[in-house]
Amino acid sequence: MKYLITFLIFLFFQSTNIFAQDYLFPTSASNKLTSTFGEFRPGHFHAGLDIKTFGKEGFPVFAIEDGFVWKIRVSPFGYGKAIYLKLNDGKFVVYAHLQKFSPEIEEFVYQKQQKTKKYRVVQEFSSEKFPVKKGDVIAFTGKTGIGHPHLHFEIRDKFNVPMNPLKFYSNIEDTKPPLIQKFVVESQNFESQVNGNFLAQEIPFTSNGKFYSLKDTLEISGSVGLAVEISDVANGVTNSYAPYKVQLFVDSLLTFEVRYDEIPFETTRQVELDRNYRFLRTHKDKMNNLFLKEGNELRNYKLSPNSDGTVGIKNGEGIHDFEIKTQDYFGNTSILKGVFRVKELNQIGIFSAEEKNFPTEQVFSFGGKDYAFLTDWNLKNFKISTNGNIRELTNALESQNDLEASSLILVEKDKTIYEKSFGENSEQFDFEIQFHENFGVLETKFTEVSKSFPEIWINGIPRPAFKISERIFQTSFSFDFLNEDFLRIEINGKEIIERVQKITKDKEKKTFSEDQKIQVDFGRTSLYQDIFVTVKEGNLQVPNTETLGKSYEVRPYEIPLKGAASIKMFYPSETLDSDKLGIFYLENNGKWYFLEGENNSEKAYFETKVLSLEKFVLAYDRELPQILNVYPKNSAKGNFDKIKFRVKDEISGIKDEESVSLTVNDEIVVFEFDPETDEILYKPRQNFKKGKNKFSIEVVDKVGNKQSFKSIFWVN
Ligand SMILES: [Zn+2]
Known part of the structure; x- marks a missing residue:
């Protein structure tokens, strides 16, 4: 590389890290970072460091060690202009968003563009074409591709696996501990609760410098996963970074640890399992899960034996201490401490026999199982005359009610399976189903304060309602309750039928909307785990253009897809201008975006591939650019x-x-x-x-x- 100018490097930028090879820092622009390794990016981990150029362009970019230019890429998107070195020690180095390359590489790119008449260039070179010496100026910083001016810098091992570049540099000043921003506890199955709630709960805490503590004891039933939002900070800059390491200790034992040293490209999409996808979709939070999700193959974790990081009943009933410890690469540490109490999921919100002073507790056998009544009316002479299902049993019980009773609770062994109050019930209610991997949570919301609990049946099985507030009740159910792709929910005698289809991972399966106008095809590699899908029709419209037919909400959008699923939307075969149709989806920001795909006018459908489930519509674009x-x-x-x-x-x-x-x-x-x-x-x-x-x-x-x-x- 004889035209390259060798720069004298200020010792200030020189690494003095005793553990590492003596690599040169890649630019003299600054030693401040805007992003660290392993940060969340949509669909992938950030594979390197972003070095601040303070809004400017044109700072020299250096070869960090002897080697050669292995590849260059020029694109208006992504990395923009990027240069890839292969070092003599076998590692690869990537510099991206460059303003321009060194003069002879610029010349090569120009000639190639003139020949192909295309802006984009991807070119690999042999070691002889552009050899480099440590300190050679190989390019200049810029803002090509996506983002503000900065230098994106990666170091990859000899197998092209991105490594945390901070391993090689100690010239970055960071004496500040990470900040813990948010703490969330999430139920892992239908028998799990956090502070009496089946849905994920944000838990408040206080902070005192780098020590954080929960205000109250966490009440946990079943199995729950913890997640934290952490923003790391460094001296002299306002940027916030992802943590390098997060650990969870329960009763002083390491239960879960994540550390971002290396992340291979093959598994980079699993950032959606590493971070909490539900909070990402619903709150745009980038929280670290402190437990393993099904399908997670990343090698960045350490777990106690037979553990997936979840806590709860496996820790045994009673009180447990826990500690979440987070560190940046320079060892600055913050700690969140708390206490949780594990107890069996029981009548939180359902009044118990003791509370109501019920006089009668009667055990009987029905359908091969033991049941007990807890009620305040006399059942001495009651005879079970039905052999049918629980529904018939409870109907028979209710018909015995002398109307003076205020409630009836039916208990199977120690589990409440049916609860009925005879007080006044608010008639007006709304409901919502929250989808989780293997269970659902039905929230019944009364318009007025409800004096009694709603009566809930799910696919013929009575389910207890848990009081969350004056008006809101929750009922959880396992998707194993499903039969024949239907979820039949009854709330106070009102029946709601939801089509819910089980999609099994590793198998191809289609699901449709009821009107069959949208078809979702899951392939063998679409899913990390089995999921339960519903397609709901709606009337959303893309503004400023004509929408054709209904909108379709495909759920669960809170669960990540491993690979693409296909969406086909059908239009009437006689549709005019069908070549101007396309599928749009609704983004979190309230805007609709076009999804590229194929229009099959013969079969009258538009098909696109998606990596997340969304709300979709078919709409026209008849306007010229x-x-x-x-x-x-x-x-x-x-x-x-x-x-x-x-x-x-x-x-x-x-x-x-x-x-x-x-x-x-x-x-x-x-x-x-x-x-x-x-x-x-x-x-x-x-x-x-x-x-x-x-x-x-x-x-x-x-x-x-x-x-x-x-x-x-x-x-x-
Ligand atoms: Zn970057």
Whole structure:
């Protein structure tokens, strides 16, 4: 690399880490970070460090050790301009979002772009083409691809597995402990509760410097998983980072540990299992799970024997101490301490016999099982005359009621299976089902304060209701209660039928909406675990365009997909302009986004692949894309050295630079495209010819609507 300038490196930037190879820091821009290794990114872990360039571009980027340029990539998206070195010790180094490469690599890229007439370049090199020496300037920092100006920097081992680059550097100043922001406890099955609630609970705590403690004893039944939101901080910057290490100790024993040293690309999608996907989808929180989710193959954990990190009944009934300890790479530590009490899931919210002073407790046998009544009326002469199901039994019991009784509780061994109050019941209610991996939680919300508990049946089985507040009751159920893909819920005699289909991992299966207008196909690699899917029809519309038919909500969106599922939406075969149709989904921010896919006009459907379950609609994009802010203006005269414009499409959007073509003086030219601003810049190496120049622009949106523009300008 003979044209490269070797920089004198200030000792300030030099690593003095005694554990590591003596790698050079990759840039002189700064030794401050905006992101660390292992942070959450949508669908993957952050594979390196982001080094701050304070909004500026053009700082030199150095070869950190001797080696050669192994690969370069140029793209308007992702890493933008990126350079990959292979070091003599076998490791790989990646530098991304570069403004430009060293002059001879820039020349190589230019020639290649002229030959292919494409902006994108991916090129591998042999070791002889561009060898580098430690300290050579191989590129300059920039903001190409996605994000603000910064240097994205990765070190990968000889198998191309990204490693935590902090292992090699000690020039970053960090004496501040991580901050614990949020603590959540989540039920793992239908027999688990946190503080009397089946749904995940955010637990308050107090802090005193780097020590945090829970205000109250946690009440736990069954099995629960803990999750924490941590933002690490460093000296002299306001950025917040993900932690390097998080540990959970129960009764002083290490139960769970996660540490971000290495993350192979094959498993990087499992960031959705490592972090809490439910809180990510519902609150945009990036919380670390302190337990293992099914399907998690990451090797970043340490667990106590036979443990998955969940706590609760396995720790035994009674009081337990726990401690969550989190560290950054420099050993700064914060600790959250608390106490939890494990107890059997029982009549929290259901009044017990003792409380009501019920006089009678009678045990009897029915259908081969022992039951007991807890009631305040006399059942001495009661005879069970039915042989049918529990429903018939409770009907028979209720018919014995002399109307003076206030309640009836039916107990199977120690478990309440049926509870009926004869007080006034608020008639008006709303309900919601929360989906978990293997269970559901039905929340019944009365419009007025309910004096008694609702009577809940799920697929013919009576289920206790738990009082959460004056108006809200919860009932949990295992999806094993499902029969034939239907969930039949009865709330105070009102029947609600939900189609819920079990999708088994490793098997192909289709599910439909009731009107069969949407089909969801799960493949062998779509799922981490079995899930239960519902498709609900709605009336959502994409604004500013025409929506065709209904909207469809495919749940559970709180559970991550391992791989793609296919969504097919059918339209009537006689539909006009069907080639202008596409599937859109609703994002958390309230906006609808077009999903690229294929329109099969013969079979009258649009198909797309998704990596998450969402709300979907079929809608038209009949509008042409726009070409804006064209420079130079038509017929302008001057000393122009570039052509600039912006492309915009409100409905389906512009896919990428290949959707735009620019012809200058009858020749197709290669331009830069910034997908964040949709700006296009063409700056020729040679000046435009003197006198009249002409250019034309063509742009297509994602459904193929085409706009064109022609213009001339004069160069003095
Ligand atoms: Zn980055």
